[in-house]
Amino acid sequence: MTGIRESLTLLWSTPDDTNMVQEGRTWRTWGEVRAIVERIDAELTRVGCGHGTRVGVVLSNRVESVAALIAILSRGRVLLTLNPAQPVPRIVEDAVGSRPAVVLASREYWANEQFAAPLAEAGIVGFAVDGPEVVQRIGGDRVRGGGVDEKDPVAVEMFTSGTTGPPKRIPLTWRQLEAALEAVHGHTGKGRGDRVPFTGPVSLISLSMVHIGGLWGVVQSLAEARPIVLMPRFTVEGWADAVHEHRMILAGLPPAAMRSVLDADVPKEKLATLRAITAGTTFVSPDLADEFTARYGIPIMIMYGATEFGGAVAGWTKPLIAEWWDRKRGSVGRPFPGVRMRVVDEDGTVLPEGSTGRLEVSSPQTGTGVGDWVRTSDLGHLDEDGFLYIDGRADDAIVRGGFKIQPETVCNALRAHPSVLDASVYGRPDERLGQVPVAVIELVAGADPVDVDELKTFLRTRLTAYEIPVDIHTVDALPRSVSLKVDRRRLLEMVDGIESART
Incomplete structure (x- = not known):
């Protein structure tokens, strides 16, 4: 079976005029994508970003993200995903906390001082990537050193809440990715065979590349020599x-x-x-x-x-x-x-x-x-x-359309509002999305009522779009048990009464 790394190497045998990625109604050829890949690779090499070095990418569904993935993985670097759905402060917090040697993002991010300044202060080298233009925006001439575990080298680090516990960054090794590809092919009975790159059935990527489904879709497509239709959303x-x-x-x-x-x-x-x-x-x-x-x-x-x-x-x-x-x-x-x-x-x-x-x-x-x-x-x-x-x-996570929401993350964002004393968030069943978050807040004593739309606007600077509650109810006091924890049963009864009074 042709593996992922071998398939990435085989890309350079592809004729430049071969259609590779469709964005909207426009096909981008391998030659166009290759030019971006090689430009990213040259700049990363120039600043000493070699085998095993961690490279953060604000991973929007665009051809530059596909090129960045190839440039990073084909040279044995580590792809560290940064979520463009998050507000800029959350992206920065993630990047600074993870401390990649390099961050790649479009020029619009680097034009925002809230994005660029903290990354520069953290000693990160940053590049704006827009088409074949790759321009250094922050950092010095050399990156910090980054070793690699030769026994089980990491290929991708994804920040995810996952299924195995609280939010964390998940390292995915080359062994895991190759095993996943082998498992898929064992399950479906299909693989790459001797196919010339980008001549197989078209692969449609409709999930975000920052989600394992979208990222894996691109990786699998490259491994199976399939052209890609990339939907921005x-x-x-x-x-x-x-x-x-x-x-x-x-x-x-x-x-x-x-x-x-x-x-x-x-x-x-x-x-x-x-x-x-x-x-x-x-x-x-x-x-x-x-x-x-x-x-x-x-x-x-x-x-x-x-x-x-x-x-x-x-x-x-x-x-x-x-x-x-x-x-x-x-x-x-x-x-x-x-x-x-x-x-x-x-x-x-x-x-x-x-x-x-x-x-x-x-x-x-x-x-x-x-x-x-x-x-x-x-x-x-x-x-x-x-x-x-x-x-x-077994936990209280809310899964909304495939995205996992930690209630305490939403509660903390609500508590940051000067009028909110405390908050509780729970998942309400939803036919389309599985669950949606609903918030109940208790106001600071003497505070004026807070408009729900104002609260949601406030939350948009602190949460991803899918984390924002669909409803926010205000109560005089959150119901609590003898241990002072919020009593979920009584809370749901209160919400039921509030919603019933609306009808």
């Missing part, structure tokens, strides 16, 4: 047009996007070439999957995975759907080849089939490799036929 029209134009047989849709396609009533003929849809950024309702299949005749291959695993570790295939779906609907499928799963109680005792407990995974895709078990924050059970069911979460 998901739109129903853009997604459906790309599927129709390129006669795609497989495409991905998270559940929120699946619902949007159904609500938009996209004509069946637009999706006539599709043979399956993959979905797996968050819980996929079997009712939603059945509704989509009934409308379009396209089976939904639900997957289960996480950043910590370098992607999916379990899922459905078309043959599995044909044989088992009616009996196993609600499952996220079976473990991939080479993946073992078990369910344990809080003491680590392995539970029997059908019992719900904490899911643990052992796989070459985990950080420690085969033989060790990684405990997730997911509650689940395995049935007698080896199908995995996710029954809930």
